[in-house]
Amino acid sequence: MTRLxxxxxxxxxxVVKPVHFEGLRKIGNPSELAKKYxxxxxxxxxxxxxxxxxxxxxxxxxxxxxVANELFIPFAAGGGVKSIDDFSKMFHMGADKVVINTHAxxxxxxxxxKAAKIFGSQAVVVNIEAKxxxxxxxxxxxxxxxxxxKDVLDWVKEAEQRGAGEILxxxxxxxxxxxxxxxxxASEVVSITGVPVVVSSGAGSLKDIKELIEIASPSGVxxxxxxHYDRENIxxxxxxxxxxxxxxx
Amino acid sequence: xxxxxxIVNYGIAGNIHSVKKAIEQAGGNTLVVNKPSDFDxxxxxxxxxxxxxxxxxxxxxxxNFISPLQEFNKPILGICLGMQIMAxxxxxxxxxxxxxxxxxxxxxxxxDGKIPHMGFNRINIKxxxxxxxxxxxxxxxxxxxxxxxxxxxxxxxxxxxxxSFVSAIHKGNLYGVQFHPxxxxxxxxxxxxxxxxxxx
Numbered sequence: 001m002t003r004l005x006x007x008x009x010x011x012x013x014x015v016v017k018p019v020h021f022e023g024l025r026k027i028g029n030p031s032e033l034a035k036k037y038x039x040x041x042x043x044x045x046x047x048x049x050x051x052x053x054x055x056x057x058x059x060x061x062x063x064x065x066x067v068a069n070e071l072f073i074p075f076a077a078g079g080g081v082k083s084i085d086d087f088s089k090m091f092h093m094g095a096d097k098v099v100i101n102t103h104a105x106x107x108x109x110x111x112x113x114k115a116a117k118i119f120g121s122q123a124v125v126v127n128i129e130a131k132x133x134x135x136x137x138x139x140x141x142x143x144x145x146x147x148x149x150k151d152v153l154d155w156v157k158e159a160e161q162r163g164a165g166e167i168l169x170x171x172x173x174x175x176x177x178x179x180x181x182x183x184x185x186a187s188e189v190v191s192i193t194g195v196p197v198v199v200s201s202g203a204g205s206l207k208d209i210k211e212l213i214e215i216a217s218p219s220g221v222x223x224x225x226x227x228h229y230d231r232e233n234i235x236x237x238x239x240x241x242x243x244x245x246x247x248x249x
Numbered sequence: 250x251x252x253x254x255x256i257v258n259y260g261i262a263g264n265i266h267s268v269k270k271a272i273e274q275a276g277g278n279t280l281v282v283n284k285p286s287d288f289d290x291x292x293x294x295x296x297x298x299x300x301x302x303x304x305x306x307x308x309x310x311x312x313n314f315i316s317p318l319q320e321f322n323k324p325i326l327g328i329c330l331g332m333q334i335m336a337x338x339x340x341x342x343x344x345x346x347x348x349x350x351x352x353x354x355x356x357x358x359x360x361d362g363k364i365p366h367m368g369f370n371r372i373n374i375k376x377x378x379x380x381x382x383x384x385x386x387x388x389x390x391x392x393x394x395x396x397x398x399x400x401x402x403x404x405x406x407x408x409x410x411x412x413s414f415v416s417a418i419h420k421g422n423l424y425g426v427q428f429h430p431x432x433x434x435x436x437x438x439x440x441x442x443x444x445x446x447x448x449x
Contacts (some may be wrong), residue, residue, distance in 0.1 A: 003368045074432045094266040122365040122392045165365045196363045
C-alpha cells in the first residue's frame with residue numbers, strides 16, 4: 001500500500017515549482033490546490049515553504065492553517081522550522097507531522113530527539129535533499145542550495161536513531177525535471193532504515209512511479225509537477241498502479 | 250440535552266484543531282475542555298492524541314484532568330494516543346501509569362514492516378457497535394508506533410504486515426480507535442457522526 005502524496009512547494013503566497021530546486025514557476029493558490037488534490041483522492045498532503053530557511057524569516061503560519069482547513073487527510077508541513085515552539089505552532093495550525101531539514105543539519109540535530117519525545121516519532125519527518133557526489137549522496141539544505149558534507153545514508157541512520165518517524169527523500173538532481181526518480185538512492189535509503197520513506201523528485205509519467213515502487217518499495221510517493229500541470233491526477237495514478245501492481249491500493 | 254462534544258486540550262502538541270473541525274463537519278457542537286470545571290458543560294468527550302504516553306499523562310496530571318476523566322460517566326471517544334492512555338500502563342519512554350479505564354497495556358508494535366505504521370488501512374470488526382456502524386469496509390488513517398494490547402474489549406482488529414493489532418475498543422461508555430477518524434475522509438466523518446448521535 002504505497003501512499004500517494006501531493007506535495008506543495010510554497011513560496012508564500014503561491015505554490016511554485018522549482019526545477020533542480022531553482023527557477024521557480026508560479027503554479028497557484030495553496031489552499032485551492034490542496035482542495036483539488038484532496039478531492040482527487042490524495043492519501044496525504046505535504047506543504048513545504050521552500051524559501052523560509054533560505055530567507056531566514058519567520059514561518060508564515062496563516063497559509064498553513066488555510067491549507068489544513070481544506071483537508072480531512074494527514075497534512076505534513078515544514079520549511080524554516082527552528083524550535084520546539086515552531087513544531088507546536090505547526091500542530092496547532094492543523095499539521096499532523098512537521099518536516100525539518102536545514103536547522104537539524106546545520107545547527108541542532110538534537111531538535112529531532114526532543115521533538116520525537118514530546119510529539120511522538122510519527123509526527124517528526126526529516127526532509128533530505130540529496131545530491132549525487134561521486135558514488136554517494138550528500139545532504140543539502142536551504143532548498144538545495146547549501147552543501148552540508150553529511151552523507152545521506154549516514155544522516156538517515158542518525159535521524160532514525162534520534163527518533164525521526166519518517167524520511168522525505170528528495171533528489172536535487174532529479175527534482176522538477178519529470179524524467180524519473182533516482183531509484184538507486186531510493187532503494188538504498190529504504191533498505192537501511194526501519195522508518196517509512198516517502199520518495200519525491202522526478203515523477204514524469206505513470207511508468208516512473210510504477211518503476212520506483214517496484215524497485216525501491218517506498219512507503220509513499222510524493223508528487224508535484226505531474227499533478228500541478230494536470231498531466232495526471234491522483235485517480236489516474238491510483239488506477240494505473242492498481243492495474244499494474246497488486247501491492248498498491 | 251444540548252449534546253456538546255468536549256475535546257480535551259492537553260499538551261503542547263494538541264491536534265485539537267483537526268479533531269474540532271472534523272466533529273463540526275460531522276454536525277456536532279464542540280467545546281474545547283481547558284479546565285476541570287469544563288467537564289460539567291459537556292455531554293460527550295473526545296480525547297485526541299498526538300504525542301507520547303508519558304508526556305500526555307504528565308500534562309493531564311498537571312492540569313488536574315485525571316479524576317474528571319476517570320469519573321466521566323458519559324460517552325468518551327479516545328483517538329490514537331487518546332485511546333492508548335485509557336489503558337493501565339504504557340511503555341513509551343519508560344513505564345507510565347495510564348487512566349486505568351481499560352484492562353490493557355500499550356507496547357511497541359512488533360512486526361517486520363516499517364514503524365511507525367502510517368497510511369490508510371482496513372478495519373476488521375470483531376464486535377459490532379454503534380460507533381462502527383456503516384464503516385465496515387472503509388479504510389482509516391493510521392499513524393502510530395505503539396499498540397494497545399487488550400483481549401477483553403476488542404471492537405476491531407487491523408492487519409499490518411501480517412501482524413494483527415487492536416484498532417478499536419469498546420467498553421460501556423468508552424470507545425477508542427487507534428486510527429484518526431479526523432484524517433480519514435468521509436469514513437472518518439461518518440464514524441464521528443455516529444459518536445455524535447450516540448445515546449448514553
